[in-house]
Amino acid sequence: MSIDRSQRGLALISALLIVSLAGVLGAARMFALQLETQASRALIGSAQARLLALGIEELAAEILAEDALSSDTDHYGEPWFRGLGDMNVGPMRIQGTMEDMQGRFNLNNLVTPQGTPDMIAVDQFRRLLRVLQLDETLAYRALDWMDADNLPQPSxxxxxEAYTRLAPPYQAPNRPMEDVSELLAVEGVDAETWRALSPHVTALPVTGTPIAVNVNTATVEVLQSLAEYPDPxxxxxxxxxxxxxxxxDLGEVQSALPSQMAGxxxxxxxxxxxxxAVNGDGTRFYLTSLLxxxxxxxxxxxxxxxxPPEAWLAPVEG
Ligand SMILES: [Ca+2]
Ligand SMILES: [Ca+2]
Incomplete structure (x- = not known):
């Protein structure tokens, strides 16, 4: 009698265990299914966000092309700057900014296509660093980073020899920068320097003639870097x-600056x-395009x- 009861008890416990195990397995399967659903939704969402961003890029390109037909100058009163903003497409919210990269100093101006120093640009970068109250000698290390030789600028x-001593070691690439964030690898550039400098510099994929600063879009600091003695x-x-x-009147601008800066x-x-930035439906997608x-x-x-590695900053307030 007691054996029967204990056997029934064991059978009951086993049944309960099986039921609870099935419950756990069921819950785990449900969880996996939910994850799969969420993952597919995110995948579809990010594919939609990417397509949307590429569509906005095409629109921006059209605005720039139209602008070239209708004006000879570029400034912050024009549609390419004013035209983008917040847009809503279905459940997606798109925030867009367009910045003129010629309002910044092009770091790749520091070297000629032959890999030799462009001293007019080196001096301009040195002045920009001074205006920003940063170490002026960084201009020479940025130059060494890009110039073709392996001879450090004096002192x-x-x-x-400076970079192979680091852990992990690396080498100066001795070519123009592919991205402005390469600056972070140059000796003496810490996070604070990067934060101060990054809104004023760019690295454009061009060789040949140096890229001019557009005085109609340049930051105040870049404008001050145009002359040896800054005129705030x-x-x-x-x-x-x-x-x-x-x-x-370009002549008016040029006549206010040292003659070597005219070009x-x-x-x-x-x-x-x-x-x-595209947001919505559980998706967040960022795209930066250089046009x-x-x-x-x-x-x-x-x-x-x-x-983007540089600060998410609009060049002009308001
Ligand atoms: Ca224009
Ligand atoms: Ca070098």
């Missing part, structure tokens, strides 16, 4: 003109960075997904 440069009042005056039609300034631009208008039509020279 302040840095070539392989003049920089501020030019900056204010950027929002009200821009400067229209380093312009009133128009060919290089623009489009930054897009090149120098060849008569507008082309994306590169596209990068994810948050």
């Amino acid at each position: 302040v440069g840095a070539e392989d 009042a003049r920089a501020q005056r030019w900056r204010e003109r950027q929002l009200s039609g821009g400067m229209t 380093r300034v312009s009133l128009s631009s060919n290089w623009f960075a489009l930054r897009l 090149d208008r120098s060849r008569g039509q507008v082309q994306a020279r590169w596209r990068r997904q994810g948050l």
Whole structure:
């Protein structure tokens, strides 16, 4: 009798165990299914977001192409700057900014196509660093990073011998920068320097003639870097003109600057960075496209997904 009861008890416990195990397995399967559903939804969402971003890029390219037909100068009063903003497409919210990259100093100006120093650009970069209250000698280490030789600039440069001592070791690439974030690998560039400098510099994929600074879009600091003795009042005056039609007489700008800088300034631009953030339906997608208008039509020279390494900053407030 007692044996029977204990056997029944064991059978009951086994049955309960099986039921609870089945429950656990069922829940695990349900969880896996939910994950799969979420993953597919995210995949579809990110594919949609990417297509949407590419569509907006095409629209931005059209705005830039139309702008080239209707104006000889580029400033912050124009549709390429004012036209993008917040847009809603279905469940997706798109935030877009377009920045003129010629409003920044092009680090790749530091070297000629032959890999030799461009001293006019080195001096300009040195002045930009000074205006930003950063170490001026960084200009020479940035030059060493890109110039063809492996000979450090006297006393302040840095070539392989500086970088191969690091852990992990690396070498100076001795070619123009592919991305402005390469600056972070140059000796002496810490996070604080990067934060201060990155809104004012770019690295454009061009060799040949140096890329001019567009005084109609340049930051106040870049405007001040154009002359050996910064003139903050003049920089501020030019900056204010950027929002009200821009400067229209290049000769007037050139005559206010040292003669060697005449070829380093312009009133128009060919290089623009489009930054897009697409949000919605559980998806977050970022795209940065570099748009090149120098060849008569507008082309994306590169596209990068994810948050850009430079600060997410619009060049002008308001
Ligand atoms: Ca224009
Ligand atoms: Ca070098």
